[in-house]
Amino acid sequence: MIDLHLHTTASDGSLSPAALIARAAGAGLxxxxxxxxxxxxxxxEARDAAVHxxxxxxxxxxxxxVEEQRDVHLLGYFIDPADTGLAAFLxxxxxxxxxxxxxIADRLRMLGYPIDLxxxxxxxxxxxxxxxxxxxxxGALVAAGYARDRNDAFDRFIGYASPAYVxxxxxxxxxxxxxxxxxxxxxxxxxxxxxxxxxxxxxxVAAGLTxxxxxxxxxxxxxxxx
Numbered sequence: 001m002i003d004l005h006l007h008t009t010a011s012d013g014s015l016s017p018a019a020l021i022a023r024a025a026g027a028g029l030x031x032x033x034x035x036x037x038x039x040x041x042x043x044x045e046a047r048d049a050a051v052h053x054x055x056x057x058x059x060x061x062x063x064x065x066v067e068e069q070r071d072v073h074l075l076g077y078f079i080d081p082a083d084t085g086l087a088a089f090l091x092x093x094x095x096x097x098x099x100x101x102x103x104i105a106d107r108l109r110m111l112g113y114p115i116d117l118x119x120x121x122x123x124x125x126x127x128x129x130x131x132x133x134x135x136x137x138x139g140a141l142v143a144a145g146y147a148r149d150r151n152d153a154f155d156r157f158i159g160y161a162s163p164a165y166v167x168x169x170x171x172x173x174x175x176x177x178x179x180x181x182x183x184x185x186x187x188x189x190x191x192x193x194x195x196x197x198x199x200x201x202x203x204x205v206a207a208g209l210t211x212x213x214x215x216x217x218x219x220x221x222x223x224x225x226x
Contacts, residue, residue: 004033004058005075005190005213010042011062012135017042021049021057033060033077038093040081041129062190063093065176069167070160072195074176075213079185086183093170097133098124100166104137107164108157115140134158173200174207186210193223 007013008020015023017034024032032055034046040061050057059079065072079086098121105117120140124132138153147153157164171179177187188211192198201209214224 001027001029002031003029004031004035004060004077004188005062005216006032006034007036007062008034008042008046010034010039010129011036011131012133017046018049021046021053021055025053025055029055031056031058033058033075035060035062035075037062037131037133038064038090038097039129039131040079040086040090041131043081059185061090061180063090063176063180064168064170065173066168066170067173067197067200070195070197071168072173072197073190074173074180075188075190076176076180076183076185077188079180079183083183086179089171089179094124094129094131096169097131100134100168101132101137103166104134104158104164107166108137108141111157111163113141113144113146113157113164115144173204173209177204177208181208188213191216191218193219193226 008017034042036042047057061076063074120136124130138150141147141153180187190213
């Protein structure tokens with residue numbers, strides 16, 4: 001059994017890299033990829049755990065590109081985590097995530113829904129390479145009692161076109177595909193049923209897109225079939 005889209009506490013996952021690999025092995029997975037958002041900080045720990053548990057680990061990362069102010073998530077596989085170009089690019093990505101978190105927190109405060117911004121920023125500062133973003137803001141909105149759960153937080157506050165939504169700044173999908181390629185990797189379009197950018201898939205294929213993620217927890221059977 002294989003799972004090529006897993007997150008750890010290096011970004012918005014709930015388990016440490018080692019704990020995630022142990023859970024995956026216990027569930028019968030034999031090949032996995034840790035694909036944290038805009039960071040490879042969890043890969044070294046995950047690799048050590050994978051050796052211990054007899055699981056094959058594919059180096060991965062989930063990178064956010066921008067298409068007409070919308071997030072497009074791209075999964076990079078078989079990357080070299082030590083590639084200097086990739087490392088510098090991911091540093092810039094995480095810095096912009098912090099900028100965006102600050103801007104969203106400012107909007108929430110002006111709307112009358114203040115969150116503990118210092119706590120969120122401390123998460124990023126406490127662990128070198130850790131990535132923060134809207135999932136952590138959603139968690140803060142739930143903790144403050146403003147939202148029932150993370151989905152509610154996205155729907156009412158921070159999702160696209162919601163009152164506190166702040167557009168991301170960043171690379172085009174083509175630029176991400178090129179950067180991953182230079183780091184020795186290939187690219188898959190993450191959860192296209194959620195991203196809803198079917199119209200640009202041919203363009204991305206021409207730029208080097210290798211795959212689409214069909215199986216995803218938020219894809220229904222009709223979406224998977226399409």
